[in-house]
Amino acid sequence: xxxxxxxxxAAARPEHTALVHRDERVTHAELxxxxxxxxxxxxxxxxxxxxxxxxLLPNGPAFVTAFFAVTGLGAVVVPLNPQFxxxxxxxxxxxxxxxxxxxxxxxxxxxxxxxPRRRLEPRGADETFAFQFSSGSTGRPKRLARTHGQLWAEAxxxxxxxxxxxxxCAIPLFHxxxxxxxxxxxxxxxxxxxxxDDPQPFVLRxxxxxxxxxxxxxxxxPGVPFIFGHLAGAPPGADLSALRLCFSAGTAxxxxxxxAFREAFGVPVRELYGCTxxxxxxxxxxxxxxPGSVGTPVGRVRVRIEDxxxxxxxxxxTDGYSSMEELNRQVFRDGWFLTGDLGRIDDAGxxxxxxxxxxxxxxxxxxxxxxxxxxxxxxxxxxxxxVVVGVSNGREETVKAVVVPGEGxxxxxxIEFCRERLANFKVPQTVEFRDEIPRSPLGKxxxxxxx
Amino acid sequence: xxxxxxxxxxxxxxxxxxxxxxxxxxDDDLLARGVIDSLGVTxxxxxxxxxxxxEVGDEELVPANFRSLAHxxxxxxxxxxxxxTW
Numbered sequence: 001x002x003x004x005x006x007x008x009x010a011a012a013r014p015e016h017t018a019l020v021h022r023d024e025r026v027t028h029a030e031l032x033x034x035x036x037x038x039x040x041x042x043x044x045x046x047x048x049x050x051x052x053x054x055x056l057l058p059n060g061p062a063f064v065t066a067f068f069a070v071t072g073l074g075a076v077v078v079p080l081n082p083q084f085x086x087x088x089x090x091x092x093x094x095x096x097x098x099x100x101x102x103x104x105x106x107x108x109x110x111x112x113x114x115x116p117r118r119r120l121e122p123r124g125a126d127e128t129f130a131f132q133f134s135s136g137s138t139g140r141p142k143r144l145a146r147t148h149g150q151l152w153a154e155a156x157x158x159x160x161x162x163x164x165x166x167x168x169c170a171i172p173l174f175h176x177x178x179x180x181x182x183x184x185x186x187x188x189x190x191x192x193x194x195x196x197d198d199p200q201p202f203v204l205r206x207x208x209x210x211x212x213x214x215x216x217x218x219x220x221x222p223g224v225p226f227i228f229g230h231l232a233g234a235p236p237g238a239d240l241s242a243l244r245l246c247f248s249a250g251t252a253x254x255x256x257x258x259x260a261f262r263e264a265f266g267v268p269v270r271e272l273y274g275c276t277x278x279x280x281x282x283x284x285x286x287x288x289x290x291p292g293s294v295g296t297p298v299g300r301v302r303v304r305i306e307d308x309x310x311x312x313x314x315x316x317x318t319d320g321y322s323s324m325e326e327l328n329r330q331v332f333r334d335g336w337f338l339t340g341d342l343g344r345i346d347d348a349g350x351x352x353x354x355x356x357x358x359x360x361x362x363x364x365x366x367x368x369x370x371x372x373x374x375x376x377x378x379x380x381x382x383x384x385x386x387v388v389v390g391v392s393n394g395r396e397e398t399v400k401a402v403v404v405p406g407e408g409x410x411x412x413x414x415i416e417f418c419r420e421r422l423a424n425f426k427v428p429q430t431v432e433f434r435d436e437i438p439r440s441p442l443g444k445x446x447x448x449x450x451x
Numbered sequence: 452x453x454x455x456x457x458x459x460x461x462x463x464x465x466x467x468x469x470x471x472x473x474x475x476x477x478d479d480d481l482l483a484r485g486v487i488d489s490l491g492v493t494x495x496x497x498x499x500x501x502x503x504x505x506e507v508g509d510e511e512l513v514p515a516n517f518r519s520l521a522h523x524x525x526x527x528x529x530x531x532x533x534x535x536t537w
Contacts, residue, residue, distance in 0.1 A: 083485050200482065201489035204514045226489070235509050364489065396490075424485050 001123050001148040002155060002184070003072040006032045009190035013163070018186075020194040020216060021060045028190060031064070033117060038069035040118035041111035045100065049074030049123075052096040052131060056082045056089070056103040059173050059195050064183065065112065066102045067173070071129050071148070072120035075099075078131045079174035087421045095143045095322070096131045125149030132176060134276040134321075135360065135369040142327070144277060144318040154180055154279040154316035155188035157299025161220060163189045166242075168218040170196040170209060170227060177249055180279040181222040181272070194218060202227055210238040217242035224250045224365040225257050226396075228269045232260035240265040247272040247283065251362045252353070255291050271295065273353060277337050278317035282351050293350040303351050304336075310343040310353065311336045359447070361390030362397050366425040370399075373418065373426055377401050380417045382409035385437050388428065389450045401428040402450045404436060454503075454524045461498050462520075466491040477521040482514055492517060505530045 006028070009018065014029035026034070047053060053070045055077060057063040063079075070077040078096045080089060082103075093101070102108060123129075129148045133141035158181075161167075167186050171178040186193040194216045196209055209231065212218070218240070225248050246261065246269045258269040270284040273294035282303060284295030297303050301314040313336045320328040331338045340358035343351055361368040370388035377386040385404035390397040403414060411431040418427045438446040452460070459475050467486050472479075481487045487495070495517065499505040505527065507516075516526040 198482075198514060200485070201487065201492050203489040203492040204482070204512055204517055207510065207513060230489075424488070 001125065002129065002151050002187070003068060003120050004122060005155065005187040005190070006035060006068055006072075007120075009187070013190055016190065017192045018190075019061050019064060020192065022197050024061065026061055031061075031068075034061070034065045034112050035068045035072060036117035036120065037112045037115045038065050038108065039073050039120055041115040042069055042075070042100070043073060043118060044115065047073055047075050047100055049127065051075045051099040052078050054078040054080055054089075054093055054096070054098045054101045054103075055174065056080050056084075056101060057105060057108075058082060059169060059178075059199065060105065060197070062105040062108040063173050064193070066108055067183065068187075070102075071123075074123050074127055076128045076131055076145070079179065081172070081174055081423060083423045083425070085421060085423055088423060091140055092133060092143075095133075123148045125152070130179075131322075132276050135367050135372065140372055140375075141369070142321040142324060144321050146279075146316075146318050150316045150318065151184060151279075153300065153314070155184045157280060157301065157314075157316065158185040158188055159299065160245075160283065160285055161185050161189055161191065163191055165189065165191040165219045166216055167191060167193050168196065168209075168213060168216075168221045168223075169193050170199050170202070170205075170221075170223055172199075176276040176279060177222065177274060180274065181247065181249075184279075191220075192216075202230060206230055206234050210234060210240075213240050213243065214238050219243060220245045220247075222247045222249070222272070223269075224248060225253045226365060228253075228261045229257045232257065232264045234264070236264065238265070240267065243267045246270060249274060250365050250367075258289070258291075273351065275312075275337075275339055277339075278312055278314045280316075281312050281314065284350070286350075290350060292352050293346070294353055295351065296349050297351075303345065305343060305345060306336075306338065308342050308344075309357055310339045310341045310351065312339060313337070361388075361399055363390075363399060363425045364396060368399055368426050373399060373401065373422065373428065376418050376421050377403065377414060377428070379421075380409075380414055382406040383414065387437050387445050387447065387450055389447050391430075391451055398430070399426065399428045400450075401431045402437065403431055403433055405433050409433075454527050455520050457502065458495075458498075458520055458523050458527075461495070462486065462491075465498075466494050475520055477524075478519050480518055481520075482518050487517065495523075499527065503527055503531065 009028040010032040015027050017025050018028045018031045019026040053075050127148050128145045129151045130146050135141050169182040248269050249272045262268045268289045270289045271294040272283045274280040281301050282295040304311050320332045341353050342355040343353045373388040384406050387402045391400045414431045438449045496507045
């Protein structure tokens, strides 16, 4: 299974570089040794198969080591956004029954230093590999489990990548996109993963990113539209001639961004599509990328359109959300998952994503569920009614709360109330006060009048 | 108002509204804490141009110039130095 990739890489190419982070280069043999040592340390602390272990770590060798040590022991990895506030962390950890939290890179290093290696046994396909959270119109994020067999199936779908690829990792590994397209894909092929150290905010990392892309002769670059747009605007001169595949996901890629990047660096940006429930689903691998297309299904993924909505089926897909039987009946049907995205399939079998059925706000690459934010705003004692919407300025969305206030309710206190309870990217940037929330005759909130 | 005080006011009121602290210590790592994100940097660059006439060049758009109030003040002072000697 997935841990087996590490053994295969260490046996086949022990001296090949697995990870590059700042001045540190870690070979496949060294990575396996670190993973085995950390697994030994965790087992000694009592971590056993089935136990949930949360990771609150930035991208880097410690994340990779902890990720494979936890799953190699048969424990369940719970990668969380280190930016989450106490309430959000507590919610996710309680939902998973987290037993241990790994949040300190120095502690990981110390544990590796002190413990002998522990050989990791193969895990069963049905054992749980990870708990992940998917946002989407139900208030709090929904927990889902993916098994070793499902992650292995996702790994096998990255057949368009290879052992001599060098991946640039500028997206978070705690998110499905980075976990699949960087971590799992690189491990599957025994390729090299190069980290953009200190990746936030990306606006300040353009020079560093270009330096690494050139110096490490990066070949595969998964990113988001903002990253490609920002790089395209850099002063000319960087030689990115080794680059063969740039993927953009998370939100629609504007044609001009792809063109500007191609003009600057000679390589187009292609769209890739996936979801937390099933990992990577489609990738545009046409010799010449097709504008608006997110490509054709990868691996054994199947895609079809049901009443305008994108439905997918994949051996990498979760069995459903934990403790949400009603919702599972609605969106997981006969082996197909209804993504909530709207789309069409063209004559050549390429998927085009045309819109979104679920209410999600895209804030700088993050997906924000307005219902989750509404629940927090409504908990404020001076708020009588609240609706949260995304406001677009044409380039990006911001979060706005529309509030029917009680007595003496101010914008600042509503925002600060949210700030204490929500990750920064979810906090409304503006609060608009109204006497009433516009509703349809059936009582449905008319969000379009609030934007 | 000192440069540090002006920058603090701008960050607290304009950038961090709802996203950060009410006051900032000179050495607080604003990047690591997520107080200043990519959008925040863009706002700061515009503020530096408008308030101090400093055009931030591409080679200056690095964490070392924006990590904390102290880093930003040092950057502003350095650039003002350059402006005077020229």
